[in-house]
Amino acid sequence: xxxxxxxxxxxxxxxxxxxxxxxxxxxxxxxxxxxxxxxxxxxxxxxxxxxxxxxxxxxxxxxxxxxxxxxxxxxxxxxxxxxxxxxxxxxxxxxxxxx
Amino acid sequence: xxxxxxxxxxxxxxxxxxxxxxxxxxxxxxxxxxxxxxxxxxxxxxxxxxxxxxxxxxxxxxxxxxxxxxxxxxxxxxxxxxxxxxxxxxxxxxxxxxxxxxxxxxxxxxxxxxxxxxxxxxxxxxxxxxxxxxxxxxxxxxxxxxxxxxxxxxxxxxxxxxxxxxxxxxxxxxxxxxxxxxxxxxxxxxxxxxxxxxxxxxxxxxxxxxxxxxxxxxxxxxxxxxxxxxxxxxxxxxxxxxxxxxxxxxxxxxxxxxxxxxxxxxxxxxxxxxxxxxxxxxxxxxxxxxxxxxxxxxxxxxxxxxxxxxxxxxxxxxxxxxxxxxxxxxxxxxxxxxxxxxxxxxxxxxxxxxxxxxxxxxxxxxxxxxxxxxxxxxxxxxxxxxxxxxxxxxxxxxxxxxxxxxxxxxxxxxxxxxxxxxxxxxxxxxxxxxxxxxxxxxxxxxxxxxxxxxxxxxxxxxxxxxxxxxxxxxxxxxxxxxxxxxxxxxxxxxxxxxxxxxxxxxxxxxxxxxxxxxxxxxxxxxxxxxxxxxxxxxxxxxxxxxxxxxxxxxxxxxxxxxxxxxxxxxxxxxxxxxxxxxxxxxxxxxxxxxxxxxxxxxxxxxxxxxxxxxxxxxxxxxxxxxxxxxx
Numbered sequence: 001x002x003x004x005x006x007x008x009x010x011x012x013x014x015x016x017x018x019x020x021x022x023x024x025x026x027x028x029x030x031x032x033x034x035x036x037x038x039x040x041x042x043x044x045x046x047x048x049x050x051x052x053x054x055x056x057x058x059x060x061x062x063x064x065x066x067x068x069x070x071x072x073x074x075x076x077x078x079x080x081x082x083x084x085x086x087x088x089x090x091x092x093x094x095x096x097x098x099x
Numbered sequence: 100x101x102x103x104x105x106x107x108x109x110x111x112x113x114x115x116x117x118x119x120x121x122x123x124x125x126x127x128x129x130x131x132x133x134x135x136x137x138x139x140x141x142x143x144x145x146x147x148x149x150x151x152x153x154x155x156x157x158x159x160x161x162x163x164x165x166x167x168x169x170x171x172x173x174x175x176x177x178x179x180x181x182x183x184x185x186x187x188x189x190x191x192x193x194x195x196x197x198x199x200x201x202x203x204x205x206x207x208x209x210x211x212x213x214x215x216x217x218x219x220x221x222x223x224x225x226x227x228x229x230x231x232x233x234x235x236x237x238x239x240x241x242x243x244x245x246x247x248x249x250x251x252x253x254x255x256x257x258x259x260x261x262x263x264x265x266x267x268x269x270x271x272x273x274x275x276x277x278x279x280x281x282x283x284x285x286x287x288x289x290x291x292x293x294x295x296x297x298x299x300x301x302x303x304x305x306x307x308x309x310x311x312x313x314x315x316x317x318x319x320x321x322x323x324x325x326x327x328x329x330x331x332x333x334x335x336x337x338x339x340x341x342x343x344x345x346x347x348x349x350x351x352x353x354x355x356x357x358x359x360x361x362x363x364x365x366x367x368x369x370x371x372x373x374x375x376x377x378x379x380x381x382x383x384x385x386x387x388x389x390x391x392x393x394x395x396x397x398x399x400x401x402x403x404x405x406x407x408x409x410x411x412x413x414x415x416x417x418x419x420x421x422x423x424x425x426x427x428x429x430x431x432x433x434x435x436x437x438x439x440x441x442x443x444x445x446x447x448x449x450x451x452x453x454x455x456x457x458x459x460x461x462x463x464x465x466x467x468x469x470x471x472x473x474x475x476x477x478x479x480x481x482x483x484x485x486x487x488x489x490x491x492x493x494x495x496x497x498x499x500x501x502x503x504x505x506x507x508x509x510x511x512x513x514x515x516x517x518x519x520x521x522x523x524x525x526x527x528x529x530x531x532x533x534x535x536x537x538x539x540x541x542x543x544x545x546x547x548x549x550x551x552x553x554x555x556x557x558x559x560x561x562x563x564x565x566x567x568x569x570x571x572x573x574x575x576x577x578x579x580x581x582x583x584x585x586x587x588x589x590x591x592x593x594x595x596x597x598x599x600x601x602x603x604x605x606x607x608x609x610x611x612x613x614x615x616x617x618x619x620x621x622x623x624x625x626x627x628x629x630x631x632x633x634x635x636x637x638x639x640x641x642x643x644x645x646x647x648x649x650x651x652x653x654x655x656x657x658x659x660x661x662x663x664x665x666x667x668x669x670x671x672x673x674x675x676x677x678x679x680x681x682x683x684x685x686x687x688x689x690x691x692x693x694x695x696x697x698x699x700x701x702x703x704x705x706x707x708x709x710x711x712x713x714x715x716x717x718x719x720x721x722x723x724x725x726x727x728x729x730x
Contacts, residue, residue, distance in 0.1 A: 022707050030706075091706045092705060092707075094706075095703065096704060
């Protein structure tokens with residue numbers, strides 16, 4: 001199969017993720033959309049790795065997964081704390097850090 | 100011998116330090132310590148004088164460098180002394196008259212609580228004045244110049260509990276400062292032009308500098324001289340300076356300090372010789388001031404202020420003579436010395452009169468005092484005859500020479516200057532006769548003061564009369580002694596140079612004219628004040644009289660032009676500061692503040708809006724990269 005199709009898929013996934021981040025209010029969903037964008041990037045990396053015939057892309061995909069795992073831990077902890085203190089998981093409610 | 104020159108300055112300086120730092124321990128003996136150290140300085144002066152007489156004309160000058168003061172690269176300022184005939188003349192005058200006035204002050208200030216401080220200041224003045232005349236460079240001269248200014252300030256304001264004295268002191272200081280700025284700029288100009296400010300090199304190479312530069316330096320020196328010597332236009336302080344104790348008026352504001360300007364011009368002779376335009380300015384200042392001071396002197400009822408006007412006028416003569424160049428330098432200094440005698444004598448006489456009259460200064464409250472104060476009357480009278488130029492007395496010889504020299508200037512200038520000097524001589528005779536008649540002749544006019552204390556005129560104590568007698572001797576004989584064989588001319592010629600000039604009128608004619616105007620002046624005063632009783636309150640008088648009573652409106656002029664002008668200038672500057680400078684600064688601050696307020700709105704706390712800007716930024720970057728690659 002033509003590897004370019006994978007790139008289309010990656011683009012599509014990234015777009016869905018970005019749209020979700022911008023549109024949805026539930027922190028968990030926003031978070032999942034961020035994960036979706038990360039994985040779309042991973043897919044693109046791996047595809048490019050295949051297309052160019054070297055392993056750099058694959059390695060970066062591993063890095064991304066590790067960083068994403070760490071990010072998930074911190075992110076979920078933040079969401080938990082916000083939910084506990086404000087009884088809501090809406091990102092729009094947590095808009096106090098402004099002038 | 101050279102080492103003695105330094106001692107000349109150090110002796111009174113030591114006195115000043117002792118008296119000002121010694122504390123109350125010296126209250127009892129302080130005035131004698133001060134007098135003794137002044138006398139010591141005089142003795143040193145006499146020893147140096149005797150030593151100088153032992154040598155020939157050209158070898159008489161002594162020179163010594165004490166230490167290097169400011170050695171910085173090409174800038175070399177030394178503390179060095181130079182004692183030539185010109186300095187010697189001043190040293191003898193300053194220490195001689197200074198010692199006499201110290202002695203006089205012992206009597207005059209007897210009952211003053213702050214007597215010790217007074218003598219400290221007097222000694223400080225002597226030290227500064229001596230430094231001024233024995234300095235071998237302009238920078239050290241400037242130190243002395245400022246020193247005498249300080250001493251003058253302290254002594255004018257000595258009775259600072261009187262607001263008028265405190266104000267007068269400030270006025271003298273500030274007006275002098277204008278002149279001092281001139282001197283300091285002149286010194287800087289000299290340094291850039293000649294690379295040094297030692298008298299020797301500067302005056303020797305003065306001819307090599309361009310006339311423009313010489314004129315600039317000379318005019319600045321003239322400004323300095325105007326400030327210190329109370330010449331038009333910086334004359335306004337001298338009348339008010341009479342607020343100081345009378346010995347101070349005699350020593351500082353008549354005999355010595357105010358003549359420093361004449362010294363400066365004579366000392367800088369070769370600079371002025373190379374700048375005819377500046378010399379014209381000098382003679383103009385001299386001629387204007389000699390008439391100005393004389394006119395003011397005619398209208399004053401305060402005996403000291405009348406004498407102050409006279410001082411201004413007589414120094415005008417000296418400045419006029421000094422401005423004439425080599426024709427006049429010697430006579431300027433000669434008149435300076437004789438004036439030092441008779442004007443100090445007159446002031447001491449005035450002080451003696453005030454001493455016996457409960458410090459009354461209004462001449463309309465005197466009258467008939469010759470019976471009560473015979474010694475004061477005789478000494479004052481001799482001083483009077485000397486100043487009006489009575490034939491045979493000091494003032495006659497010196498003033499006559501100046502008038503001759505003014506005519507010898509030649510051309511229209513010579514006629515104008517000579518005419519002004521002659522007219523000044525007539526007015527001098529008039530106002531001095533007026534002072535004499537109002538004080539010592541006629542009916543007694545004094546009355547009890549507000550508390551009912553009538554003055555009991557009495558002769559002053561011995562410490563006061565002795566100096567007056569000595570100065571009277573000087574007033575009578577000094578001029579004659581100087582003129583025997585042209586002794587003074589020969590004495591000073593090696594330093595100042597001398598040329599005779601071509602007078603369009605013979606010396607005899609000038610002398611005759613001087614005597615005639617003298618008689619006219621005296622007669623006029625006699626008709627006005629001698630024949631009929633002097634009214635106890637001043638009549639309204641003519642417009643000129645009223646103007647002259649107000650010092651010919653000099654203060655009003657200064658007030659309107661300088662004070663008001665200054666106020667308007669500051670006000671407009673403040674306005675510009677508030678509107679323009681503050682406007683720019685505040686405007687910038689306000690616009691920056693407004694802009695940042697608007698930018699802060701972007702930070703609204705919504706995560707999604709930050710995300711949009713991130714995505715937008717990323718998109719812009721990508722588009723830009725693609726475009727760059729396409730290009």
